[in-house]
Amino acid sequence: MVTPAVSNPAPSLLDRLVLPTSGAWANDARRAALARFRDMGFPGRRDEYWRFAGGEDFAAPEPEEAPILDMQGEAPVFSGLERLKFSFRDGRFEGDLPALPEGLEVSRLSDAGQQDLHWARDLYGVLEAAGQSPVARPFAALNTAFAGDGLLIRVTGKVALPLSLIYCHDDPRSDAMLHHVLRLEPGAELTLLENGPAAARLNTVLEVDVADGARFHHVRAQGRDHGRRAITHLFARLAKESVFKSFTLTVNGAHTRNESVVEFTGDDAVAHLAGAAMGDGRMGDFTHDDTVFITHGAENCESRQVYKKVLMNGAVGVFQGKILVKEGAQKTDGYQKSQALLLDEDSTFLAKPELEIYADDVACSHGSTSGGIDEEALFYLRSRGVPAAEAQDLLVLAFLSDAMEEIEDAAIIEDITSRLEAWLARRRAG
Amino acid sequence: MAGSDEVIVKEGVEEETVAAVRDLGDSYKYGWETEIEMEFAPKGISEEIVRLISERNDEPEWMLEWRLAAYRRWVEMEEPKWAMVDYPEIDFQDLYYYARPKSMEKKPKSLDEVDPKLLATYEKLGIPLKEQMILAGVEGAEEAPAAARAGERKVAVDAVFDSVSVGTTFQEELKKAGVIFCPISEAIREHPELVKKYLGSVVPQSDNFYATLNSAVFSDGSFVYIPPGVRCPMELSTYFRINAENTGQFERTLIIADKGSYVSYLEGCTAPKRDTAQLHAAVVELVILEDAEIKYSTVQNWFPGDEEGKGGIYNFVTKRADCRGARAKVMWTQVETGSAVTWKYPSCILRGDDSQGEFYSIAITNNFQQADTGTKMIHLGRNTRSRIVSKGISAGRAQNTYRGLVSIHPRAKNSRNYTQCDSLLIGDRCGAHTVPYVEVRNNSSRVEHEATTSKVDEDQMFYCQSRGMDEEAAVALIVNGFAREVLQALPMEFAMEAQQLVAISLEGSVG
Numbered sequence: 001m002v003t004p005a006v007s008n009p010a011p012s013l014l015d016r017l018v019l020p021t022s023g024a025w026a027n028d029a030r031r032a033a034l035a036r037f038r039d040m041g042f043p044g045r046r047d048e049y050w051r052f053a054g055g056e057d058f059a060a061p062e063p064e065e066a067p068i069l070d071m072q073g074e075a076p077v078f079s080g081l082e083r084l085k086f087s088f089r090d091g092r093f094e095g096d097l098p099a100l101p102e103g104l105e106v107s108r109l110s111d112a113g114q115q116d117l118h119w120a121r122d123l124y125g126v127l128e129a130a131g132q133s134p135v136a137r138p139f140a141a142l143n144t145a146f147a148g149d150g151l152l153i154r155v156t157g158k159v160a161l162p163l164s165l166i167y168c169h170d171d172p173r174s175d176a177m178l179h180h181v182l183r184l185e186p187g188a189e190l191t192l193l194e195n196g197p198a199a200a201r202l203n204t205v206l207e208v209d210v211a212d213g214a215r216f217h218h219v220r221a222q223g224r225d226h227g228r229r230a231i232t233h234l235f236a237r238l239a240k241e242s243v244f245k246s247f248t249l250t251v252n253g254a255h256t257r258n259e260s261v262v263e264f265t266g267d268d269a270v271a272h273l274a275g276a277a278m279g280d281g282r283m284g285d286f287t288h289d290d291t292v293f294i295t296h297g298a299e300n301c302e303s304r305q306v307y308k309k310v311l312m313n314g315a316v317g318v319f320q321g322k323i324l325v326k327e328g329a330q331k332t333d334g335y336q337k338s339q340a341l342l343l344d345e346d347s348t349f350l351a352k353p354e355l356e357i358y359a360d361d362v363a364c365s366h367g368s369t370s371g372g373i374d375e376e377a378l379f380y381l382r383s384r385g386v387p388a389a390e391a392q393d394l395l396v397l398a399f400l401s402d403a404m405e406e407i408e409d410a411a412i413i414e415d416i417t418s419r420l421e422a423w424l425a426r427r428r429a430g
Numbered sequence: 431m432a433g434s435d436e437v438i439v440k441e442g443v444e445e446e447t448v449a450a451v452r453d454l455g456d457s458y459k460y461g462w463e464t465e466i467e468m469e470f471a472p473k474g475i476s477e478e479i480v481r482l483i484s485e486r487n488d489e490p491e492w493m494l495e496w497r498l499a500a501y502r503r504w505v506e507m508e509e510p511k512w513a514m515v516d517y518p519e520i521d522f523q524d525l526y527y528y529a530r531p532k533s534m535e536k537k538p539k540s541l542d543e544v545d546p547k548l549l550a551t552y553e554k555l556g557i558p559l560k561e562q563m564i565l566a567g568v569e570g571a572e573e574a575p576a577a578a579r580a581g582e583r584k585v586a587v588d589a590v591f592d593s594v595s596v597g598t599t600f601q602e603e604l605k606k607a608g609v610i611f612c613p614i615s616e617a618i619r620e621h622p623e624l625v626k627k628y629l630g631s632v633v634p635q636s637d638n639f640y641a642t643l644n645s646a647v648f649s650d651g652s653f654v655y656i657p658p659g660v661r662c663p664m665e666l667s668t669y670f671r672i673n674a675e676n677t678g679q680f681e682r683t684l685i686i687a688d689k690g691s692y693v694s695y696l697e698g699c700t701a702p703k704r705d706t707a708q709l710h711a712a713v714v715e716l717v718i719l720e721d722a723e724i725k726y727s728t729v730q731n732w733f734p735g736d737e738e739g740k741g742g743i744y745n746f747v748t749k750r751a752d753c754r755g756a757r758a759k760v761m762w763t764q765v766e767t768g769s770a771v772t773w774k775y776p777s778c779i780l781r782g783d784d785s786q787g788e789f790y791s792i793a794i795t796n797n798f799q800q801a802d803t804g805t806k807m808i809h810l811g812r813n814t815r816s817r818i819v820s821k822g823i824s825a826g827r828a829q830n831t832y833r834g835l836v837s838i839h840p841r842a843k844n845s846r847n848y849t850q851c852d853s854l855l856i857g858d859r860c861g862a863h864t865v866p867y868v869e870v871r872n873n874s875s876r877v878e879h880e881a882t883t884s885k886v887d888e889d890q891m892f893y894c895q896s897r898g899m900d901e902e903a904a905v906a907l908i909v910n911g912f913a914r915e916v917l918q919a920l921p922m923e924f925a926m927e928a929q930q931l932v933a934i935s936l937e938g939s940v941g
Contacts, residue, residue: 048512327858342873345840351868353879361440362856366864367880372873 091176197223
């Protein structure tokens with residue numbers, strides 16, 4: 001056999017990355033993940049889940065420069081909330097770990113090898129590996145192999161204060177990979193907040209294992225730097241009677257892909273996933289992609305997906321959602337809604353709301369709509385004296401509120417809503 | 431043990447539905463075989479076989495070149511793997527690409543000259559071919575399946591048996607209206623200008639693996655041309671019968687509705703029961719010009735394989751309509767109960783402004799059947815409208831997938847799509863899947879995709895309730911209209927098949 005001669009092979013991200021050494025068990029997991037990645041390779045446009053928006057941004061050897069956004073004195077999201085803060089700058093944890101309340105254990109991934117964290121060893125890269133089938137998620141395997149930092153969080157009781165991960169960046173060319181592992185022991189409760197851009201290019205993996213009767217709430221506000229690019233992965237395994245709720249707000253960002261992979265392994269569990277995204281192509285490129293895969297592998301579980309996107313001036317919104325109901329997962333209640341509001345002629349919404357069902361006693365519904373602003377509602381508001389631009393903003397907020405309702409904490413809803421209002425006001429002014 | 435085959439049906443699914451679906455799965459009525467002397471081309475596919483088919487059809491040189499170009503392309507192509515169907519690899523060299531009854535060696539000049547065995551075959555299928563018989567009414571026809579039924583309405587039939595058309599009825603009467611309805615092999619010889627202009631213009635020669643294979647080896651099929659302003663005086667129909675063993679059927683249908691014309695076309699198909707699977711790869715092209723309309727209805731009843739999944743037809747079909755002119759309209763209706771494996775997406779290219787595409791489908795899979803079917807609505811013109819209603823029912827160990835695309839291009843301002851897909855599972859060992867793709871590239875268009883179970887039309891609810899119905903009764907009426915919604919779109923001639931299916935409701939659907 002003749003091996004074809006390769007002249008000047010294209011530089012690859014893989015050549016630049018170095019496997020970190022963070023301890024015996026983590027090293028093994030990283031090597032296994034690298035092998036997984038090599039089997040998959042970087043995705044191409046012919047790969048089913050990369051047809052709508054390709055992965056070139058995340059596979060490029062170097063990230064595109066992302067100028068740091070001047071927040072003009074605006075306090076970051078969640079700053080009004082009492083919380084346990086953990087800060088990362090350009091993909092590195094900074095400062096010391098804060099004092100922790102009872103029922104919460106946190107270590108850094110980089111210290112993992114020095115401690116016998118068998119619970120973390122049983123999770124790190126494990127949920128990610130399980131989530132590679134039937135759909136490959138190569139950037140998640142790449143992350144498990146090369147993640148530069150992250151937290152290992154174990155919750156054994158009900159933690160009252162939210163745990164808050166704050167992502168800053170100073171370097172307009174930073175390329176960060178963060179990998180967090182979270183284990184909620186039976187009956188435990190935690191709210192996790194994430195906010196900030198983290199880096200010019202960010203790749204995150206969050207593996208969450210929710211044991212029997214435990215409850216996990218997750219609220220994320222992705223940084224609004226225009227040039228940032230992010231691919232995030234959320235892998236969750238839900239045991240009996242557990243509750244999992246995750247909401248993500250995205251405004252701006254050149255390319256964001258949020259992958260969520262949730263599997264029900266115990267009966268009577270609940271998972272709600274929601275996202276509100278708003279992009280104005282006039283402020284810079286905007287491609288936003290929600291890729292969700294929910295596997296019902298147990299009986300009587302409820303899953304809910306509510307994804308809303310407001311798109312304008314050439315913004316591109318993608319939704320690829322799937323509910324898989326395995327044989328025997330009877331009494332499943334699956335709900336999926338994806339909607340786009342296109343505010344002008346140039347924006348695009350690409351959706352694939354998918355169902356794959358192998359159990360007969362289930363109810364799964366999926367609705368997907370796309371269209372412009374409701375002219376009648378607009379007319380009504382204007383006839384009541386609301387100026388056209390404000391009336392449109394009101395309708396945009398009303399459209400997004402569906403997704404926000406999936407957040408449980410009223411203070412957080414208020415915080416998020418005020419961010420959207422401010423964003424719309426800035427857009428109107430500018 | 432009380433029979434392990436006993437299927438426990440979940441609460442809420444209507445008994446009548448279960449019985450109707452079981453009935454379809456238990457008894458295949460058209461599984462008999464016609465014993466007739468056949469003439470085969472040698473097994474396998476090659477340039478020689480392509481030349482031979484062209485020669486048998488007495489084709490001009492340009493047609494042979496067209497076929498050869500397709501063949502050369504096909505040998506370089508790979509079989510598509512994306513559909514949710516699973517079947518053993520097909521050995522394309524192990525089947526016959528051309529089979530014709532010996533008695534058809536000399537083309538009969540009229541139906542009177544057609545081999546009585548062939549006429550009897552179609553009579554048994556309920557498709558009388560002799561016009562005097564049609565007019566007199568044929569015994570047994572009332573219990574017959576699809577298409578032409580005497581005494582109801584006149585339907586012209588093109589009867590295709592394995593690789594050849596054995597006869598076409600009412601040709602003379604249609605000719606008086608200016609309508610051309612003939613085997614495509616005849617159209618290639620008699621109307622080359624029309625065939626050259628339109629063949630491959632909707633489904634290009636190398637569109638996909640099976641369409642390319644068809645372009646190379648199609649042996650016959652139907653050709654229809656409706657001249658400007660003509661409303662076709664009767665319904666047209668083609669009945670496809672596969673009879674010979676180890677034979678693939680590759681037919682090509684081309685229908686052109688010129689400006690302001692109208693035609694309703696029906697298609698039916700059956701095959702004998704056999705242990706080995708057989709391939710059917712057809713291409714259907716519809717061209718609809720300004721203000722014209724085509725209604726295309728199919729009752730697909732190929733042999734589905736036996737209870738153990740042995741045998742059956744692999745039905746890999748490319749069907750596409752091109753609404754080329756303003757206000758052109760196409761309606762696809764399909765009732766899919768047959769075939770072991772189905773791979774079929776009748777599509778609409780809505781190129782003309784204000785053009786309209788509709789797709790109504792019921793797909794029922796039993797035993798080990800697999801169906802991956804749906805539609806594509808490509809909105810290119812302004813104010814284009816499309817509607818998709820798809821109902822899938824799966825029983826036994828069958829897998830039933832709806833796969834569809836709705837694409838709204840930037841230029842297609844003010845377009846509208848409404849899609850509704852529902853699935854019902856009978857038993858816990860089958861599957862129902864939905865794979866819709868939605869691509870919207872302007873803001874003046876509205877696209878909606880939903881499942882009935884999630885939402886019952888509020889206007890319909892209001893109407894029913896305002897007439898004194900309580901909520902429950904109103905929902906039952908609206909949702910139970912399940913099969914009816916699709917069946918209403920079918921021409922009268924399918925009423926018999928339809929009656930079996932009317933009993934089917936969506937009560938208890940999974941999504």
